[in-house]
Amino acid sequence: xxxxxxxxxxxxQGTGGISMGAKEVExxxxxxIEEKGVKxxxxxxxxxxxxxxxGLCANDVLVDxxxxxxxxxxxxxxxxxxVEKIIDEHIINQTVMEKRKAKPxxxxxxxxxxxxxxxxxxxxxxxSLQAYLEEDGFKAIEKCVxxxxxxxxxxxxxxxxxxxxxxxxxPTGLKWSFCAASPGAKKYLICNADEGDPGAFMDRSILEGxxxxxxxxxxxxxxxxxxxxxxxxxxxxxxxxxxxxQHAIDICYEKGYLGKNIQGWGFDFDMRIKMGAGAFVCGEExxxxxxxxxxxxxxxxxxxxxxxxxLWGKPTNINNVETFANVRHIINKGAEWYAxxxxxxxxxxxxxxxxxxxxxxxxxxxxxxMTVREVIYNVCGGIANNRKFKAVQAGGPSGxxxxxxxxxxxxxYDSLIKAGAMMGSGGLVVMDETTCMVDxxxxxxxxxxxxxxxxxxxxxxxxxxxxxxxxxITEGRGVPEDIETLLEMGATIKKASLCGLxxxxxxxxxxxxxxxxxxxxxxxxxxRCPSNSCKELLLWQVIEDKCVKCGACLKAxxxxxxxxxxxxxxxxxxxxxxxxxxxxxxxxFMAIE
Amino acid sequence: MSNAPAEQTEQAPAEEIDLAAANKIIDKYLTLPxxxxxxxxxxxxxxxxxxxxxxDLVAERLNVYPSQIFGVLTFYAxxxxxxxxxxxxxxxxxxxxxxxxxxxxxxxFFDKLGIGHAETTPDLRYxxxxxxxxGACGMAPLAMVNDSTYGSMTVQKVEEIISDYNQxxxx
Numbered sequence: 001x002x003x004x005x006x007x008x009x010x011x012x013q014g015t016g017g018i019s020m021g022a023k024e025v026e027x028x029x030x031x032x033i034e035e036k037g038v039k040x041x042x043x044x045x046x047x048x049x050x051x052x053x054x055g056l057c058a059n060d061v062l063v064d065x066x067x068x069x070x071x072x073x074x075x076x077x078x079x080x081x082x083v084e085k086i087i088d089e090h091i092i093n094q095t096v097m098e099k100r101k102a103k104p105x106x107x108x109x110x111x112x113x114x115x116x117x118x119x120x121x122x123x124x125x126x127x128s129l130q131a132y133l134e135e136d137g138f139k140a141i142e143k144c145v146x147x148x149x150x151x152x153x154x155x156x157x158x159x160x161x162x163x164x165x166x167x168x169x170x171p172t173g174l175k176w177s178f179c180a181a182s183p184g185a186k187k188y189l190i191c192n193a194d195e196g197d198p199g200a201f202m203d204r205s206i207l208e209g210x211x212x213x214x215x216x217x218x219x220x221x222x223x224x225x226x227x228x229x230x231x232x233x234x235x236x237x238x239x240x241x242x243x244x245x246q247h248a249i250d251i252c253y254e255k256g257y258l259g260k261n262i263q264g265w266g267f268d269f270d271m272r273i274k275m276g277a278g279a280f281v282c283g284e285e286x287x288x289x290x291x292x293x294x295x296x297x298x299x300x301x302x303x304x305x306x307x308x309x310x311l312w313g314k315p316t317n318i319n320n321v322e323t324f325a326n327v328r329h330i331i332n333k334g335a336e337w338y339a340x341x342x343x344x345x346x347x348x349x350x351x352x353x354x355x356x357x358x359x360x361x362x363x364x365x366x367x368x369x370m371t372v373r374e375v376i377y378n379v380c381g382g383i384a385n386n387r388k389f390k391a392v393q394a395g396g397p398s399g400x401x402x403x404x405x406x407x408x409x410x411x412x413y414d415s416l417i418k419a420g421a422m423m424g425s426g427g428l429v430v431m432d433e434t435t436c437m438v439d440x441x442x443x444x445x446x447x448x449x450x451x452x453x454x455x456x457x458x459x460x461x462x463x464x465x466x467x468x469x470x471x472x473i474t475e476g477r478g479v480p481e482d483i484e485t486l487l488e489m490g491a492t493i494k495k496a497s498l499c500g501l502x503x504x505x506x507x508x509x510x511x512x513x514x515x516x517x518x519x520x521x522x523x524x525x526x527x528r529c530p531s532n533s534c535k536e537l538l539l540w541q542v543i544e545d546k547c548v549k550c551g552a553c554l555k556a557x558x559x560x561x562x563x564x565x566x567x568x569x570x571x572x573x574x575x576x577x578x579x580x581x582x583x584x585x586x587x588x589f590m591a592i593e
Numbered sequence: 594m595s596n597a598p599a600e601q602t603e604q605a606p607a608e609e610i611d612l613a614a615a616n617k618i619i620d621k622y623l624t625l626p627x628x629x630x631x632x633x634x635x636x637x638x639x640x641x642x643x644x645x646x647x648x649d650l651v652a653e654r655l656n657v658y659p660s661q662i663f664g665v666l667t668f669y670a671x672x673x674x675x676x677x678x679x680x681x682x683x684x685x686x687x688x689x690x691x692x693x694x695x696x697x698x699x700x701x702f703f704d705k706l707g708i709g710h711a712e713t714t715p716d717l718r719y720x721x722x723x724x725x726x727x728g729a730c731g732m733a734p735l736a737m738v739n740d741s742t743y744g745s746m747t748v749q750k751v752e753e754i755i756s757d758y759n760q761x762x763x764x
Contacts, residue, residue, distance in 0.1 A: 020732075058731035293627045355731070581694065
């Protein structure tokens with residue numbers, strides 16, 4: 001019985017999948033396969049494998065069935081009660097259920113991408129060392145230890161042009177060489193998995209889908225730098241990622257891939273997980289180290305840089321999850337190959353979490369240099385509900401908004417900064433004509449103000465003052481000088497804050513003022529929200545000319561405040577209205593103001 | 594951190610609690626460098642919150658000032674100084690959920706439960722929290738009750754969830 005003949009069933013079990021019932025689907029598959037004696041009747045091996053995130057989380061639960069006759073077929077939105085039928089039709093009768101198959105967009109979504117870092121995610125069982133070894137696992141570290149000097153490894157990474165994927169974009173090889181050059185026998189390695197940006201979840205998906213590649217990436221870095229102890233700082237909000245990574249670390253210790261004299265190669269490396277406790281600022285490297293030491297996660301001034309004096313006062317190298325995930329591919333396939341991907345200044349691929357008002361939300365990995373337009377329209381299918389595109393927010397609370405005019409910006413570090421946004425951790429939140437940009441700026445500011453650690457006055461008090469102004473504007477009490485005040489304060493806060501949080505917190509405001517000043521002016525001068533989004537400025541009435549009499553608002557209203565009959569314009573009864581805005585979102589024609 | 598100011602203004606009631614479990618957790622991490630947070634996380638998992646007597650115990654056994662422990666506890670959003678509800682409702686207010694209408698979900702919960710962010714109902718049935726990104730943006734807006742996830746939330750669904758959990762047993 002050869003491998004090729006085996007029937008494989010791959011079930012997506014990232015956080016997205018599990019919350020949509022992937023566990024139940026898996027149990028149903030196991031149960032029905034046994035009941036129907038698939039093994040006996042078909043006479044071939046049949047495996048149910050749980051995998052990590054496939055990327056297209058909006059369509060979970062995704063199930064791939066691989067049979068010798070049909071090849072790979074993907075079903076989406078699978079529920080436990082359909083499993084029996086799928087087994088009957090697909091595996092026993094060998095006919096693909098065309099109606100239930102994922103629609104063509106699934107293939108477009110997958111084909112338009114280029115998966116390097118995420119090759120393992122969604123394809124292999126994250127809990128199985130064997131599965132990882134079959135995918136050339138631990139080959140890269142073996143190659144390093146057996147055939148390369150530490151300095152050669154660093155040189156290879158330098159040549160590849162890999163830059164830090166956490167947002168800063170500092171060349172990784174250079175960072176390693178700084179830490180390697182620092183005197184001292186005791187050095188530390190940290191993997192930053194404190195992924196706090198709302199709207200970004202690629203690090204979580206890598207940890208959940210392919211935890212061994214992080215272990216290997218850290219081993220390679222440790223070898224290059226000459227350190228023997230590593231921490232992975234994972235935020236506490238990712239229980240599944242912590243569980244899977246801990247499992248991977250335990251197996252590695254058991255099988256001799258971690259600890260003393262790994263596999264007899266004469267190389268030692270120990271690692272452990274440090275669980276965060278819910279503080280966004282701990283994504284900043286010096287704050288993160290304070291947190292590992294058991295203190296409040298407050299940033300420390302640099303210099304001295306962590307490469308000189310970091311964790312417990314020792315030289316420390318700190319990289320992001322996605323950066324470590326890239327490393328083994330560079331060693332395996334060579335720096336030249338890696339450097340051939342991407343653009344002049346940004347090499348390789350980048351994972352983006354595309355969310356918001358886009359048709360297919362999820363994780364996409366594309367070569368650097370693809371334009372934002374291609375990512376949104378070609379890979380993710382464009383804007384949902386046939387609405388008009390307004391802007392895409394890149395880089396989370398530290399980033400900025402990219403309007404339609406500069407949608408052809410390529411996704412690399414420098415082009416995005418030129419466009420007024422930044423790569424950040426790679427969240428792309430798509431906004432359509434119903435999203436108010438002033439409200440978005442207010443949202444980000446309320447987030448950063450809450451997460452400010454309180455150390456620097458400009459950040460602690462300045463952000464609060466800016467937030468007050470923005471709140472006033474969205475409530476219709478803005479004054480014309482407000483815009484200038486915001487710009488001035490933003491510039492000061494950027495200059496006078498110690499860490500990345502304060503230095504970038506005003507960005508969402510500065511970029512929305514730059515591109516959408518007219519919306520600010522409409523709020524301030526006309527006391528009107530052009531996107532019909534700011535509650536205090538709404539009229540709560542249906543515009544007769546725009547209403548197409550579809551009745552969608554009636555269905556959406558939770559308090560029976562809409563009067564509508566077939567063929568008639570809807571009417572909003574103000575006395576009953578609780579101002580929840582459900583109808584605004586339901587109306588596709590912007591007919592409620 | 595102003596994430597959870599409301600619950601930290603009052604001290605937890607100074608009741609007698611069994612410190613054996615806390616001692617066991619401290620034993621486990623005693624020699625680990627930077628052990629304060631793992632110890633506190635362990636205690637919180639054991640007791641559901643960090644009771645006052647355990648703070649004194651940790652201070653004594655790890656040789657750190659209680660004020661320093663209190664500083665850590667109030668800095669991180671994850672730690673709680675008061676008992677929490679049987680059902681913890683978390684509503685995601687991350688960017689993707691925000692643009693898909695999370696604010697009205699939050700407000701509806703506030704209205705129906707009569708409590709605000711990081712507060713607990715007097716009968717200890719519900720604790721409500723706004724959280725930034727649960728990482729399932731494809732299903733925005735998103736709510737969680739303990740470990741169950743509810744995607745594509747609407748105002749109607751809020752009412753359904755509350756009436757469902759109102760009928761569940763407290764233990």
